[in-house]
Each structure stands twice: as structure tokens, then as C-alpha cells.
Amino acid sequence: MSDRSGQIVATLVDAFSELMTADPAAFRTKFRKMAADPFAFYRGSACLFYADVAQREDPWADERTSRVWIQGDLHAENFGTYMDGDGVLIFDVNDFDEAYVGHFTWDVTRFAASLALLGWRKAISDDDITMLVQRYARAYLDQVRWFVDRADDRSFSLRLGTTDGAVHQVLQLARLRTRVRLLDGITETEGFDRVLREVPGLRRLDDGERATVTEAVERYIETIPAAKRFRGVTYTVKDVAGRSGFGIGSAGLPAYTVLIEGYNQALDNDVVLSVKQGNVAAPSRVVTDPAIAGAFQHHGHRTAVSQRALQAHADAFLGWTDLDGVGFVVGEVSPYEADLDWSELTEPSEIAPVVDYLGRATAKVHCVADSDADHSLVPFQTEDAIMRAVAGRDDEFVAWVVQFAHEYAAQVRADHALFVEAFRGGAIAGVSSSTS
Secondary structure: OOHHHHHHHHHHHHHHHHHHHHOHHHHHHHHHHHOOOHHHHHHHOHHHHHHHHOOOOOOOOOOOOOOEEEOOOOOOOOEEEEEOOOOOEEEEEOOOOOOEEEOHHHHHHHHHHHHHHHHHHOOOOHHHHHHHHHHHHHHHHHHHHHHHHOOOHHHOOEOOOOOOHHHHHHHHHHHOOOHHHHHHHHEEEEOOEEEEOOOOOEEOOOHHHHHHHHHHHHHHHOOOOHHHOOOOOOOOEEEEEEEOOOOHHHOOOOEEEEEEOOOOOOHHHOEEEEEEEOOOOHHHHOOOOHHHHOOOOOHHHHHHHHHHHHOOOOOOOOEEEEEOOEEEEEEEOOOOOOEOOOOOOOOHHHHHHHHHHHHHHHHHHHHOOOOOOOOOOOOOOHHHHHHHHHOOOHHHHHHHHHHHHHHHHHHHHHHHHHHHHHHHOOOOOOOOOOOO
């Protein structure tokens, strides 16, 4: 095994050993999905990205820009829609499981390398990949500068009235979705009420576990900001089940689906909550400041607090709880979520305006927080800090991001081949093969 192959295996085992031991089958599935192509490998190996960038010089990191709220796993497939607290459909970053405090450049470069990998998968030339990364980085800087010049940061959002093209289409598709359709897929009527539908991955609980989860939901209610907390019957638990079989990044993490009464007793207004164990954020493995780690009760708390810091209008149901001392993040399974579909975006000319929007969306999560966000960890205006660090060197910053994108994408392609051979060869103990 080469030194780099050994480093890849050691980094993955160090990051996931406890979860791999608890559920080796889930990690065999995760690793087989990662083996599909370099982009899939990149999505599932954020821990390796941070192990690498922590060793690189970052000329844009200073006392402030090295400790801003970051999404933590920013790649091309982590953008989509949500319905904000004002009832407006928004296109934005949509995954906060790895969110933490770190270098703002980590989000920018992680996305840029993902764009280069996506371009390579679509057989786009290096020159066109350069153009796309340049557009993303310049859109990011332009939007950060916009926030510096505006008093009301939260007035900016990517919505139906401010977008066109593929991003506008995603918002239109989200608009067609309904709560009833979501509920009909996840639940069924039993007598005169809804219960969770028996679907693959659903696990029924015994009375003891059900009581434990129900008590955890009751504690969760207190973590919702008072201004967003509903009254009356909203949080009454109607059904609870365990669940499994979700994305690459969440393999092995225990989770529950909870059906609650919702806005009123009408069956078309029930709400489905996701209660998922918080994972160890990948950036936290290289950020060594104990004050940052000490700010969070557990990883469920960290996920919810980070999301409020990164989203202008966070989910009204967002909160956290614990089960047997382990932290869980809680949020609504929203009917209005639609992901950006890259499959029909094939030409650079089609992708270019999309990456403009993604650059602006990245700037927004860095610079605009929910009104209930905790500002104690980052007690300054991120946009001011970033503009001071770049200080008129836009071209230099863009060139640096482009160089990183090409170099690291090439590294990922080589790493993917090493990972596949290590996995096939049984080098990842406990998960590389199955006789079942």
C-alpha cells in the first residue's frame, strides 16, 4: 500500500471507526457509493479534504477570516430550495450536517474543486472549467461586497422574482410540491388519523424506545426560539419510528421519523420531523480552538446552532435534543425541498449562469444569519472581514481558487482510484467485504 493510500484509509477509519463498528453494512453501502466515481468519493470524504487543507498555506486566513461560520461540506450537489419563515421559496445551500467555524476559503475551495470534478465527469475542458470557477469566485466576492454596502443584509435572497434559468426552474418545481403529497408518501390514514406508512427503512419501536424518543421530542420544544415556537396542538406526537437507508454523508447515524399534529388538527396539516444523531463535523477535526468546541453541548446542538448562523430564515422547527446523552438535531421534513439537478446541465454556457447564483448563495450563508442566531462565537461582520482580507486583490484571489480547483480535483481523481483498490483489497478492516 502506498503512503497516500495508507493516509486515505487511516483518515477514513479515524473519522468513522465508531460508526463503522456500530453499522458495518451501512458503511459498505456508503463506500460502494463513493467508489462510483471521483465526485461521489469527494462527497463522502470531507474528512480527507480537511486533513489536506489543514496542511496547506492559506494566504487569506487571518484572525477573523479563519473563524467564520462555514457550511463545512460545500459541493455542487448541496444546493436546493426551502420555504422560509415568511412563506417565500428560497434557493440556497441546503445541508448543514458538517457546519462549523473555520476558514471562509474552505467552503469556497471545496466547492471549486467539486465544480472541477463535475466538469471532468461531463468531459468539459480545463479552459472551460477555469472559466466556471472564475465566475463562481467573482460572483462570491461581488456578493460579499454587496453585503458590505447594504445595511439590510437579509433583504437579499435567490427566489422566484430574482432568478432565471435552471435555478428558477428548481424554484418552480418546488412550488408545485404540496404538503398533502408528502404526507401521502410518508403516512397513511388509519381510522380517522394519520400514522407513519410501512416503507423500506422504517423500524417500529418497542414501548420503551418509543417513550424515550417522545420524551426527547418534548425536550426539543424548549430549544426552539420563543418567537418561532407554535402554540396549541402543534407538537403533539402522533407516531414515531426509527429509520435508516439515507445519504452518503449520514451512514450509520441513528435517526427517527416523528409525526406530529402540526398547525391544527386537520389531517392535511400534519408535520413530519426528522430526528437525526448529529455527526462529528469534518472541519472540527482540524480546528483545534477549545473555545469553539466548548460552545456546543453536543453535535445535535452544534448542527442546529450552525444552521441558524448560516441561514437567513432558518426552519421554524429547527432545534436539538438528546437520547441517552447523545445529541440529535431536529428539523421538519419539508414538502418544499427540491435539489438542483445537474444531469441536464451539460454545456459550459448552460452551467455558467448557475455557478454565478451558487457563488452568491455561498456568500449569503457566510454573511447573513437568522435573527435568532448566536453571534457569540463570531462577533463581527463576516463580509467586512473577508473584504479586508482580499483588499482589492480580487484577481489574485480568483486565480488562487482556480489553481486549487484544478490541483485538488486531480488529487481526488488519483485518490479515488487508490480508495477503490484499498476497499476492494480488504484494506479497510471490518467493512471492505461481506459474506452475507
